[in-house]
Amino acid sequence: MTRIKRGYIARRRRTKIRLFASTFRGANSRLTRTITQQKIRALVSAHRDRGRQKRDFRRLWITRINAVIRENIVYLSYSKFIHNLYKRQLLLNRKILAQIAILNKSCLYMISNEIIK
Numbered sequence: 001m002t003r004i005k006r007g008y009i010a011r012r013r014r015t016k017i018r019l020f021a022s023t024f025r026g027a028n029s030r031l032t033r034t035i036t037q038q039k040i041r042a043l044v045s046a047h048r049d050r051g052r053q054k055r056d057f058r059r060l061w062i063t064r065i066n067a068v069i070r071e072n073i074v075y076l077s078y079s080k081f082i083h084n085l086y087k088r089q090l091l092l093n094r095k096i097l098a099q100i101a102i103l104n105k106s107c108l109y110m111i112s113n114e115i116i117k
């Protein structure tokens with residue numbers, strides 16, 4: 001019998017996987033089985049950390065807002081500040097409030113003074 005060469009489909013699949021793992025180190029970028037394992041692991045980590053990143057940024061914004069509000073002459077805690085914002089229907093999200101806190105503290109002081117009145 002004559003020798004039958006395999007098709008190119010399996011090779012094409014492997015090269016596609018190798019392109020994904022080209023930045024991995026050592027065997028993780030060369031061996032097909034370890035590439036597939038590392039690819040699964042990388043995608044799981046990326047999926048998990050997208051949620052974690054949202055959580056971490058929200059914590060950072062809350063910390064920044066709280067720090068600036070407590071410096072103010074009119075002492076407020078973060079929770080009271082947010083509660084008063086909602087009561088006054090000033091719906092600013094935490095990201096914007098944190099940017100105001102960093103770039104323009106006097107503006108945040110004005111907002112907090114308006115809320116207290």
